[in-house]
Amino acid sequence: xxxxxxxxxxxxxxxxxxxxxxxxxxxxxxxxxxxxxxxxxxxxxxxxxxxxxxxxxxxxxxxxxxxxxxxxxxxxxxxxxxxxxxxxxxxxxxxxxxxxxxxxxxxxxxxxxxxxxxxxxxxxxxxxxxxxxxxxxxxxxxxxxxxxxxxxxxxxxxxxxxx
Numbered sequence: 001x002x003x004x005x006x007x008x009x010x011x012x013x014x015x016x017x018x019x020x021x022x023x024x025x026x027x028x029x030x031x032x033x034x035x036x037x038x039x040x041x042x043x044x045x046x047x048x049x050x051x052x053x054x055x056x057x058x059x060x061x062x063x064x065x066x067x068x069x070x071x072x073x074x075x076x077x078x079x080x081x082x083x084x085x086x087x088x089x090x091x092x093x094x095x096x097x098x099x100x101x102x103x104x105x106x107x108x109x110x111x112x113x114x115x116x117x118x119x120x121x122x123x124x125x126x127x128x129x130x131x132x133x134x135x136x137x138x139x140x141x142x143x144x145x146x147x148x149x150x151x152x153x154x155x156x157x158x159x160x161x162x163x
Contacts, residue, residue, distance in 0.1 A: 019113035021046070021134040025079075027101035028089055033079070035134055042077040044130040045153065048116050048123045049080060052088035056143055057125055061096040063150045068099075074159040079103055081110060083121045114139070127153055 021044075025033050038044055047064070049057035061080065064071070078100040082089045086104050093102050103110070111117050114136065116124040125143035128136055138156055140149050 018135045021113075021130055021136075022110065023134065025103055025110075027079075028086060028093070028104045029101070031101060033101060035130075038077065039130050039132045039134055043075050043157070045076055045078050046126075046128050046130065047078055047080045047149075048111060048126045049082045049092070050118070050122055050125050050143075052082055052084050052092040054125070058092060058096055060125070060143055060149060061092075061098040064153075065096065065098055067150055067154070070154065070159050071157075074157045076157065076159075081116075081123065083111070083123050116141075125149075129156075 021035055021039075023034070023036050025035060027033055035044070047060070049060075051057070064078070078098075080093075080098060080100060080102045082092065082102055082104065089102055089104055111123050114126070114128065116126055118124050124141055126139055126141045127149040128139035131137045140152050140156075143149055
């Protein structure tokens with residue numbers, strides 16, 4: 001019985017510390033993105049990349065792009081949070097042909113909210129889903145050459161079973 005109440009207390013503490021994504025952000029291309037409206041109409045997935053030069057991060061974007069049809073059944077949209085020089089981020093967007101907005105390091109405070117800052121100009125690679133109220137619903141941290149987030153994201157969302 002004591003463990004049950006402890007579990008509830010811990011859950012409440014974690015829920016109160018759940019950061020909220022900014023209500024409006026500006027993409028690298030200068031587009032104002034009203035996040036509240038977007039999150040009401042779509043399931044929003046934020047992809048963080050370690051750096052624009054990270055080959056594994058580039059491959060992750062390519063892998064997700066190849067599965068966009070599958071993700072579309074979940075009404076999913078993406079934003080990419082990338083640190084570093086805007087020219088390098090533009091080059092990453094162009095080389096991956098990832099068709100969703102990229103957010104530059106001028107939005108670096110976003111990564112800090114979620115504990116995703118690794119070092120100067122480096123973020124922890126992650127994929128996370130936002131709730132309609134812009135709080136975080138789910139996160140998968142980390143990525144490596146043998147471990148990409150697209151499979152776990154598909155499993156979590158269970159897109160194949162959406163009607």
